[in-house]
Amino acid sequence: MTSDLNAKLLAGEKKSELLAAAEEEEEEDKLSRTLWVENKKLWVVAGPSIFTRFSTFGVTVISQAFIGHIGATELAAYALVSTVLMRFANGILLGMASALETLCGQSYGARQYHMLGIYLQRSWVILFMCSLIMLPIFVFTTPLLKLLGQEESIAEMAGTISLWFIPVMFSFVLAFTLQMYLQAQSKNIIITYLAVITLALHGFLSWFMTIKLDLGLPGVMGSMILAMWVPVLGELAFVFLGGCPETWTGFSYAAFNDLGAIIKLSLSSGVMLCLELWYNTVLVLLTGYMKNAEVALDALSICLNINGWEMMISVGFLSAAGVRVANELGAGSAKRAKFSIVNVVFTSLTIGSVLFVLFLVFRGRLAYIFTESDAVARAVDDLSVLLAFSILLNSVQPVLSGVAIGAGWQSVVAYVNITCYYVVGIPLGIVLGYVLNFHVKGIWMGMLIGTAVQTLVLVGVTAKTDWEKQVAVARQRLNKWYMEAERSSNGSTEAA
Known part of the structure; x- marks a missing residue:
């Protein structure tokens, strides 16, 4: 009797151990699957983003290398404009565009797909206005640098180079916003393909226009402008020609609504990133x-x-x-x-x-x-x-x-x-x-x-x-702007 009872107890313990081991193995499998899925989602965004930034950095390095062979004054002026003026403009525009990252990312998660296109257009309006405000800095670079005591020859050359950078600055308006719009829906692999084309094209054109055609500074800067606009035009074509059917439903008057709230978030984003950059x-x-x-x-x-x-x-x-x-x-x-x-x-x-x-x-x-x-x-x-x-x-x-x-x-x-x-x-x-x-x-x-x-x-x-509270805050923000955009759309017969 006692031996039977002990045998049952041992069998029960063994069964419990087997069940515990099975549950532990199941939990490990579940964690492994969750990690695999999460890392796939992570690298779909991180991989193209890293490569694109390497490409953009590479365009700057290639330009600097070719300008360095033109002359010391040109190189000093280029370094001054690219590291001071363009970093200033880049910081402001990238920072303000990051508000789109918040709005598009949360809207896509909430399946408010059509709102991504509205937010993209609002961001275009805000960043374009911001670029116009910064434009005089690039137009009057020479007198500003002379006022700050910069050597006259470098100031004059910097003034010439800064004019070439104006189209580059305006390309940032579309480049930054399109990248954030596409990566919010994990469709930014197109940006990687365009980045490869851009880097190869800029290297070839810089060599051809500077060495073969002997165009000097205009050759390098012209190549840089093309290198910055080619991916932008490619991304626009991808969006407009059906690459994002759920999130791009065409231009809408709703893009001009709620600009005050978006500007406030954009300014906060701009200050945050500028202070870091x-x-x-x-x-x-x-x-x-x-x-x-x-x-x-x-x-x-x-x-x-x-x-x-x-x-x-x-x-x-x-x-x-x-x-x-x-x-x-x-x-x-x-x-x-x-x-x-x-x-x-x-x-x-x-x-x-x-x-x-x-x-x-x-x-x-x-x-x-x-x-x-x-x-x-x-x-x-x-x-x-x-x-x-x-x-x-x-x-x-x-x-x-x-x-x-x-x-x-x-x-x-x-x-x-x-x-x-x-x-x-x-x-x-x-x-x-x-x-x-x-x-x-x-x-x-x-x-x-x-x-x-x-x-x-x-x-x-x-x-x-408290991340549960953050979910509620995100839902409140999205519902508020979603309803306002919807009312505006009904009034103007636009599809929001």
């Missing part, structure tokens, strides 16, 4: 006032060049994070939104950690790719630890900014950026660099601390967020 510019400006600034600037420019290439990966994940969070909030799933955040942060951090180790190992040897100067290589070696930590932080901070864009927190993050970057980072960098005589390392350390503080704040905000 201009941060490294301040680092260069502060370094320029130091003793032996030439070597310091050369070393810093190499480090920032490496950092810039790596940032193309980070910004790709920024876009992916924004789309995934916005899609899931629009779809009403707080759980999937949180899972997508963890997944994209882990993926980006893994890549960043590999690059962190890589740059610590190779240190100053990487400098010889860009220079033959031993003094500059030693300076780069001295800065390599800071570069490695910058790359590590870049693998997390932009992703969290993407989360903020997806959730629509741009105004909150703008205040965080002002405080961490311009109240903590830059003043601390000035103290370490000039007062405590750590020179360029001190400036960079201070600004790196500012970035670290900002990252920690965003981690805290993201971790403590």
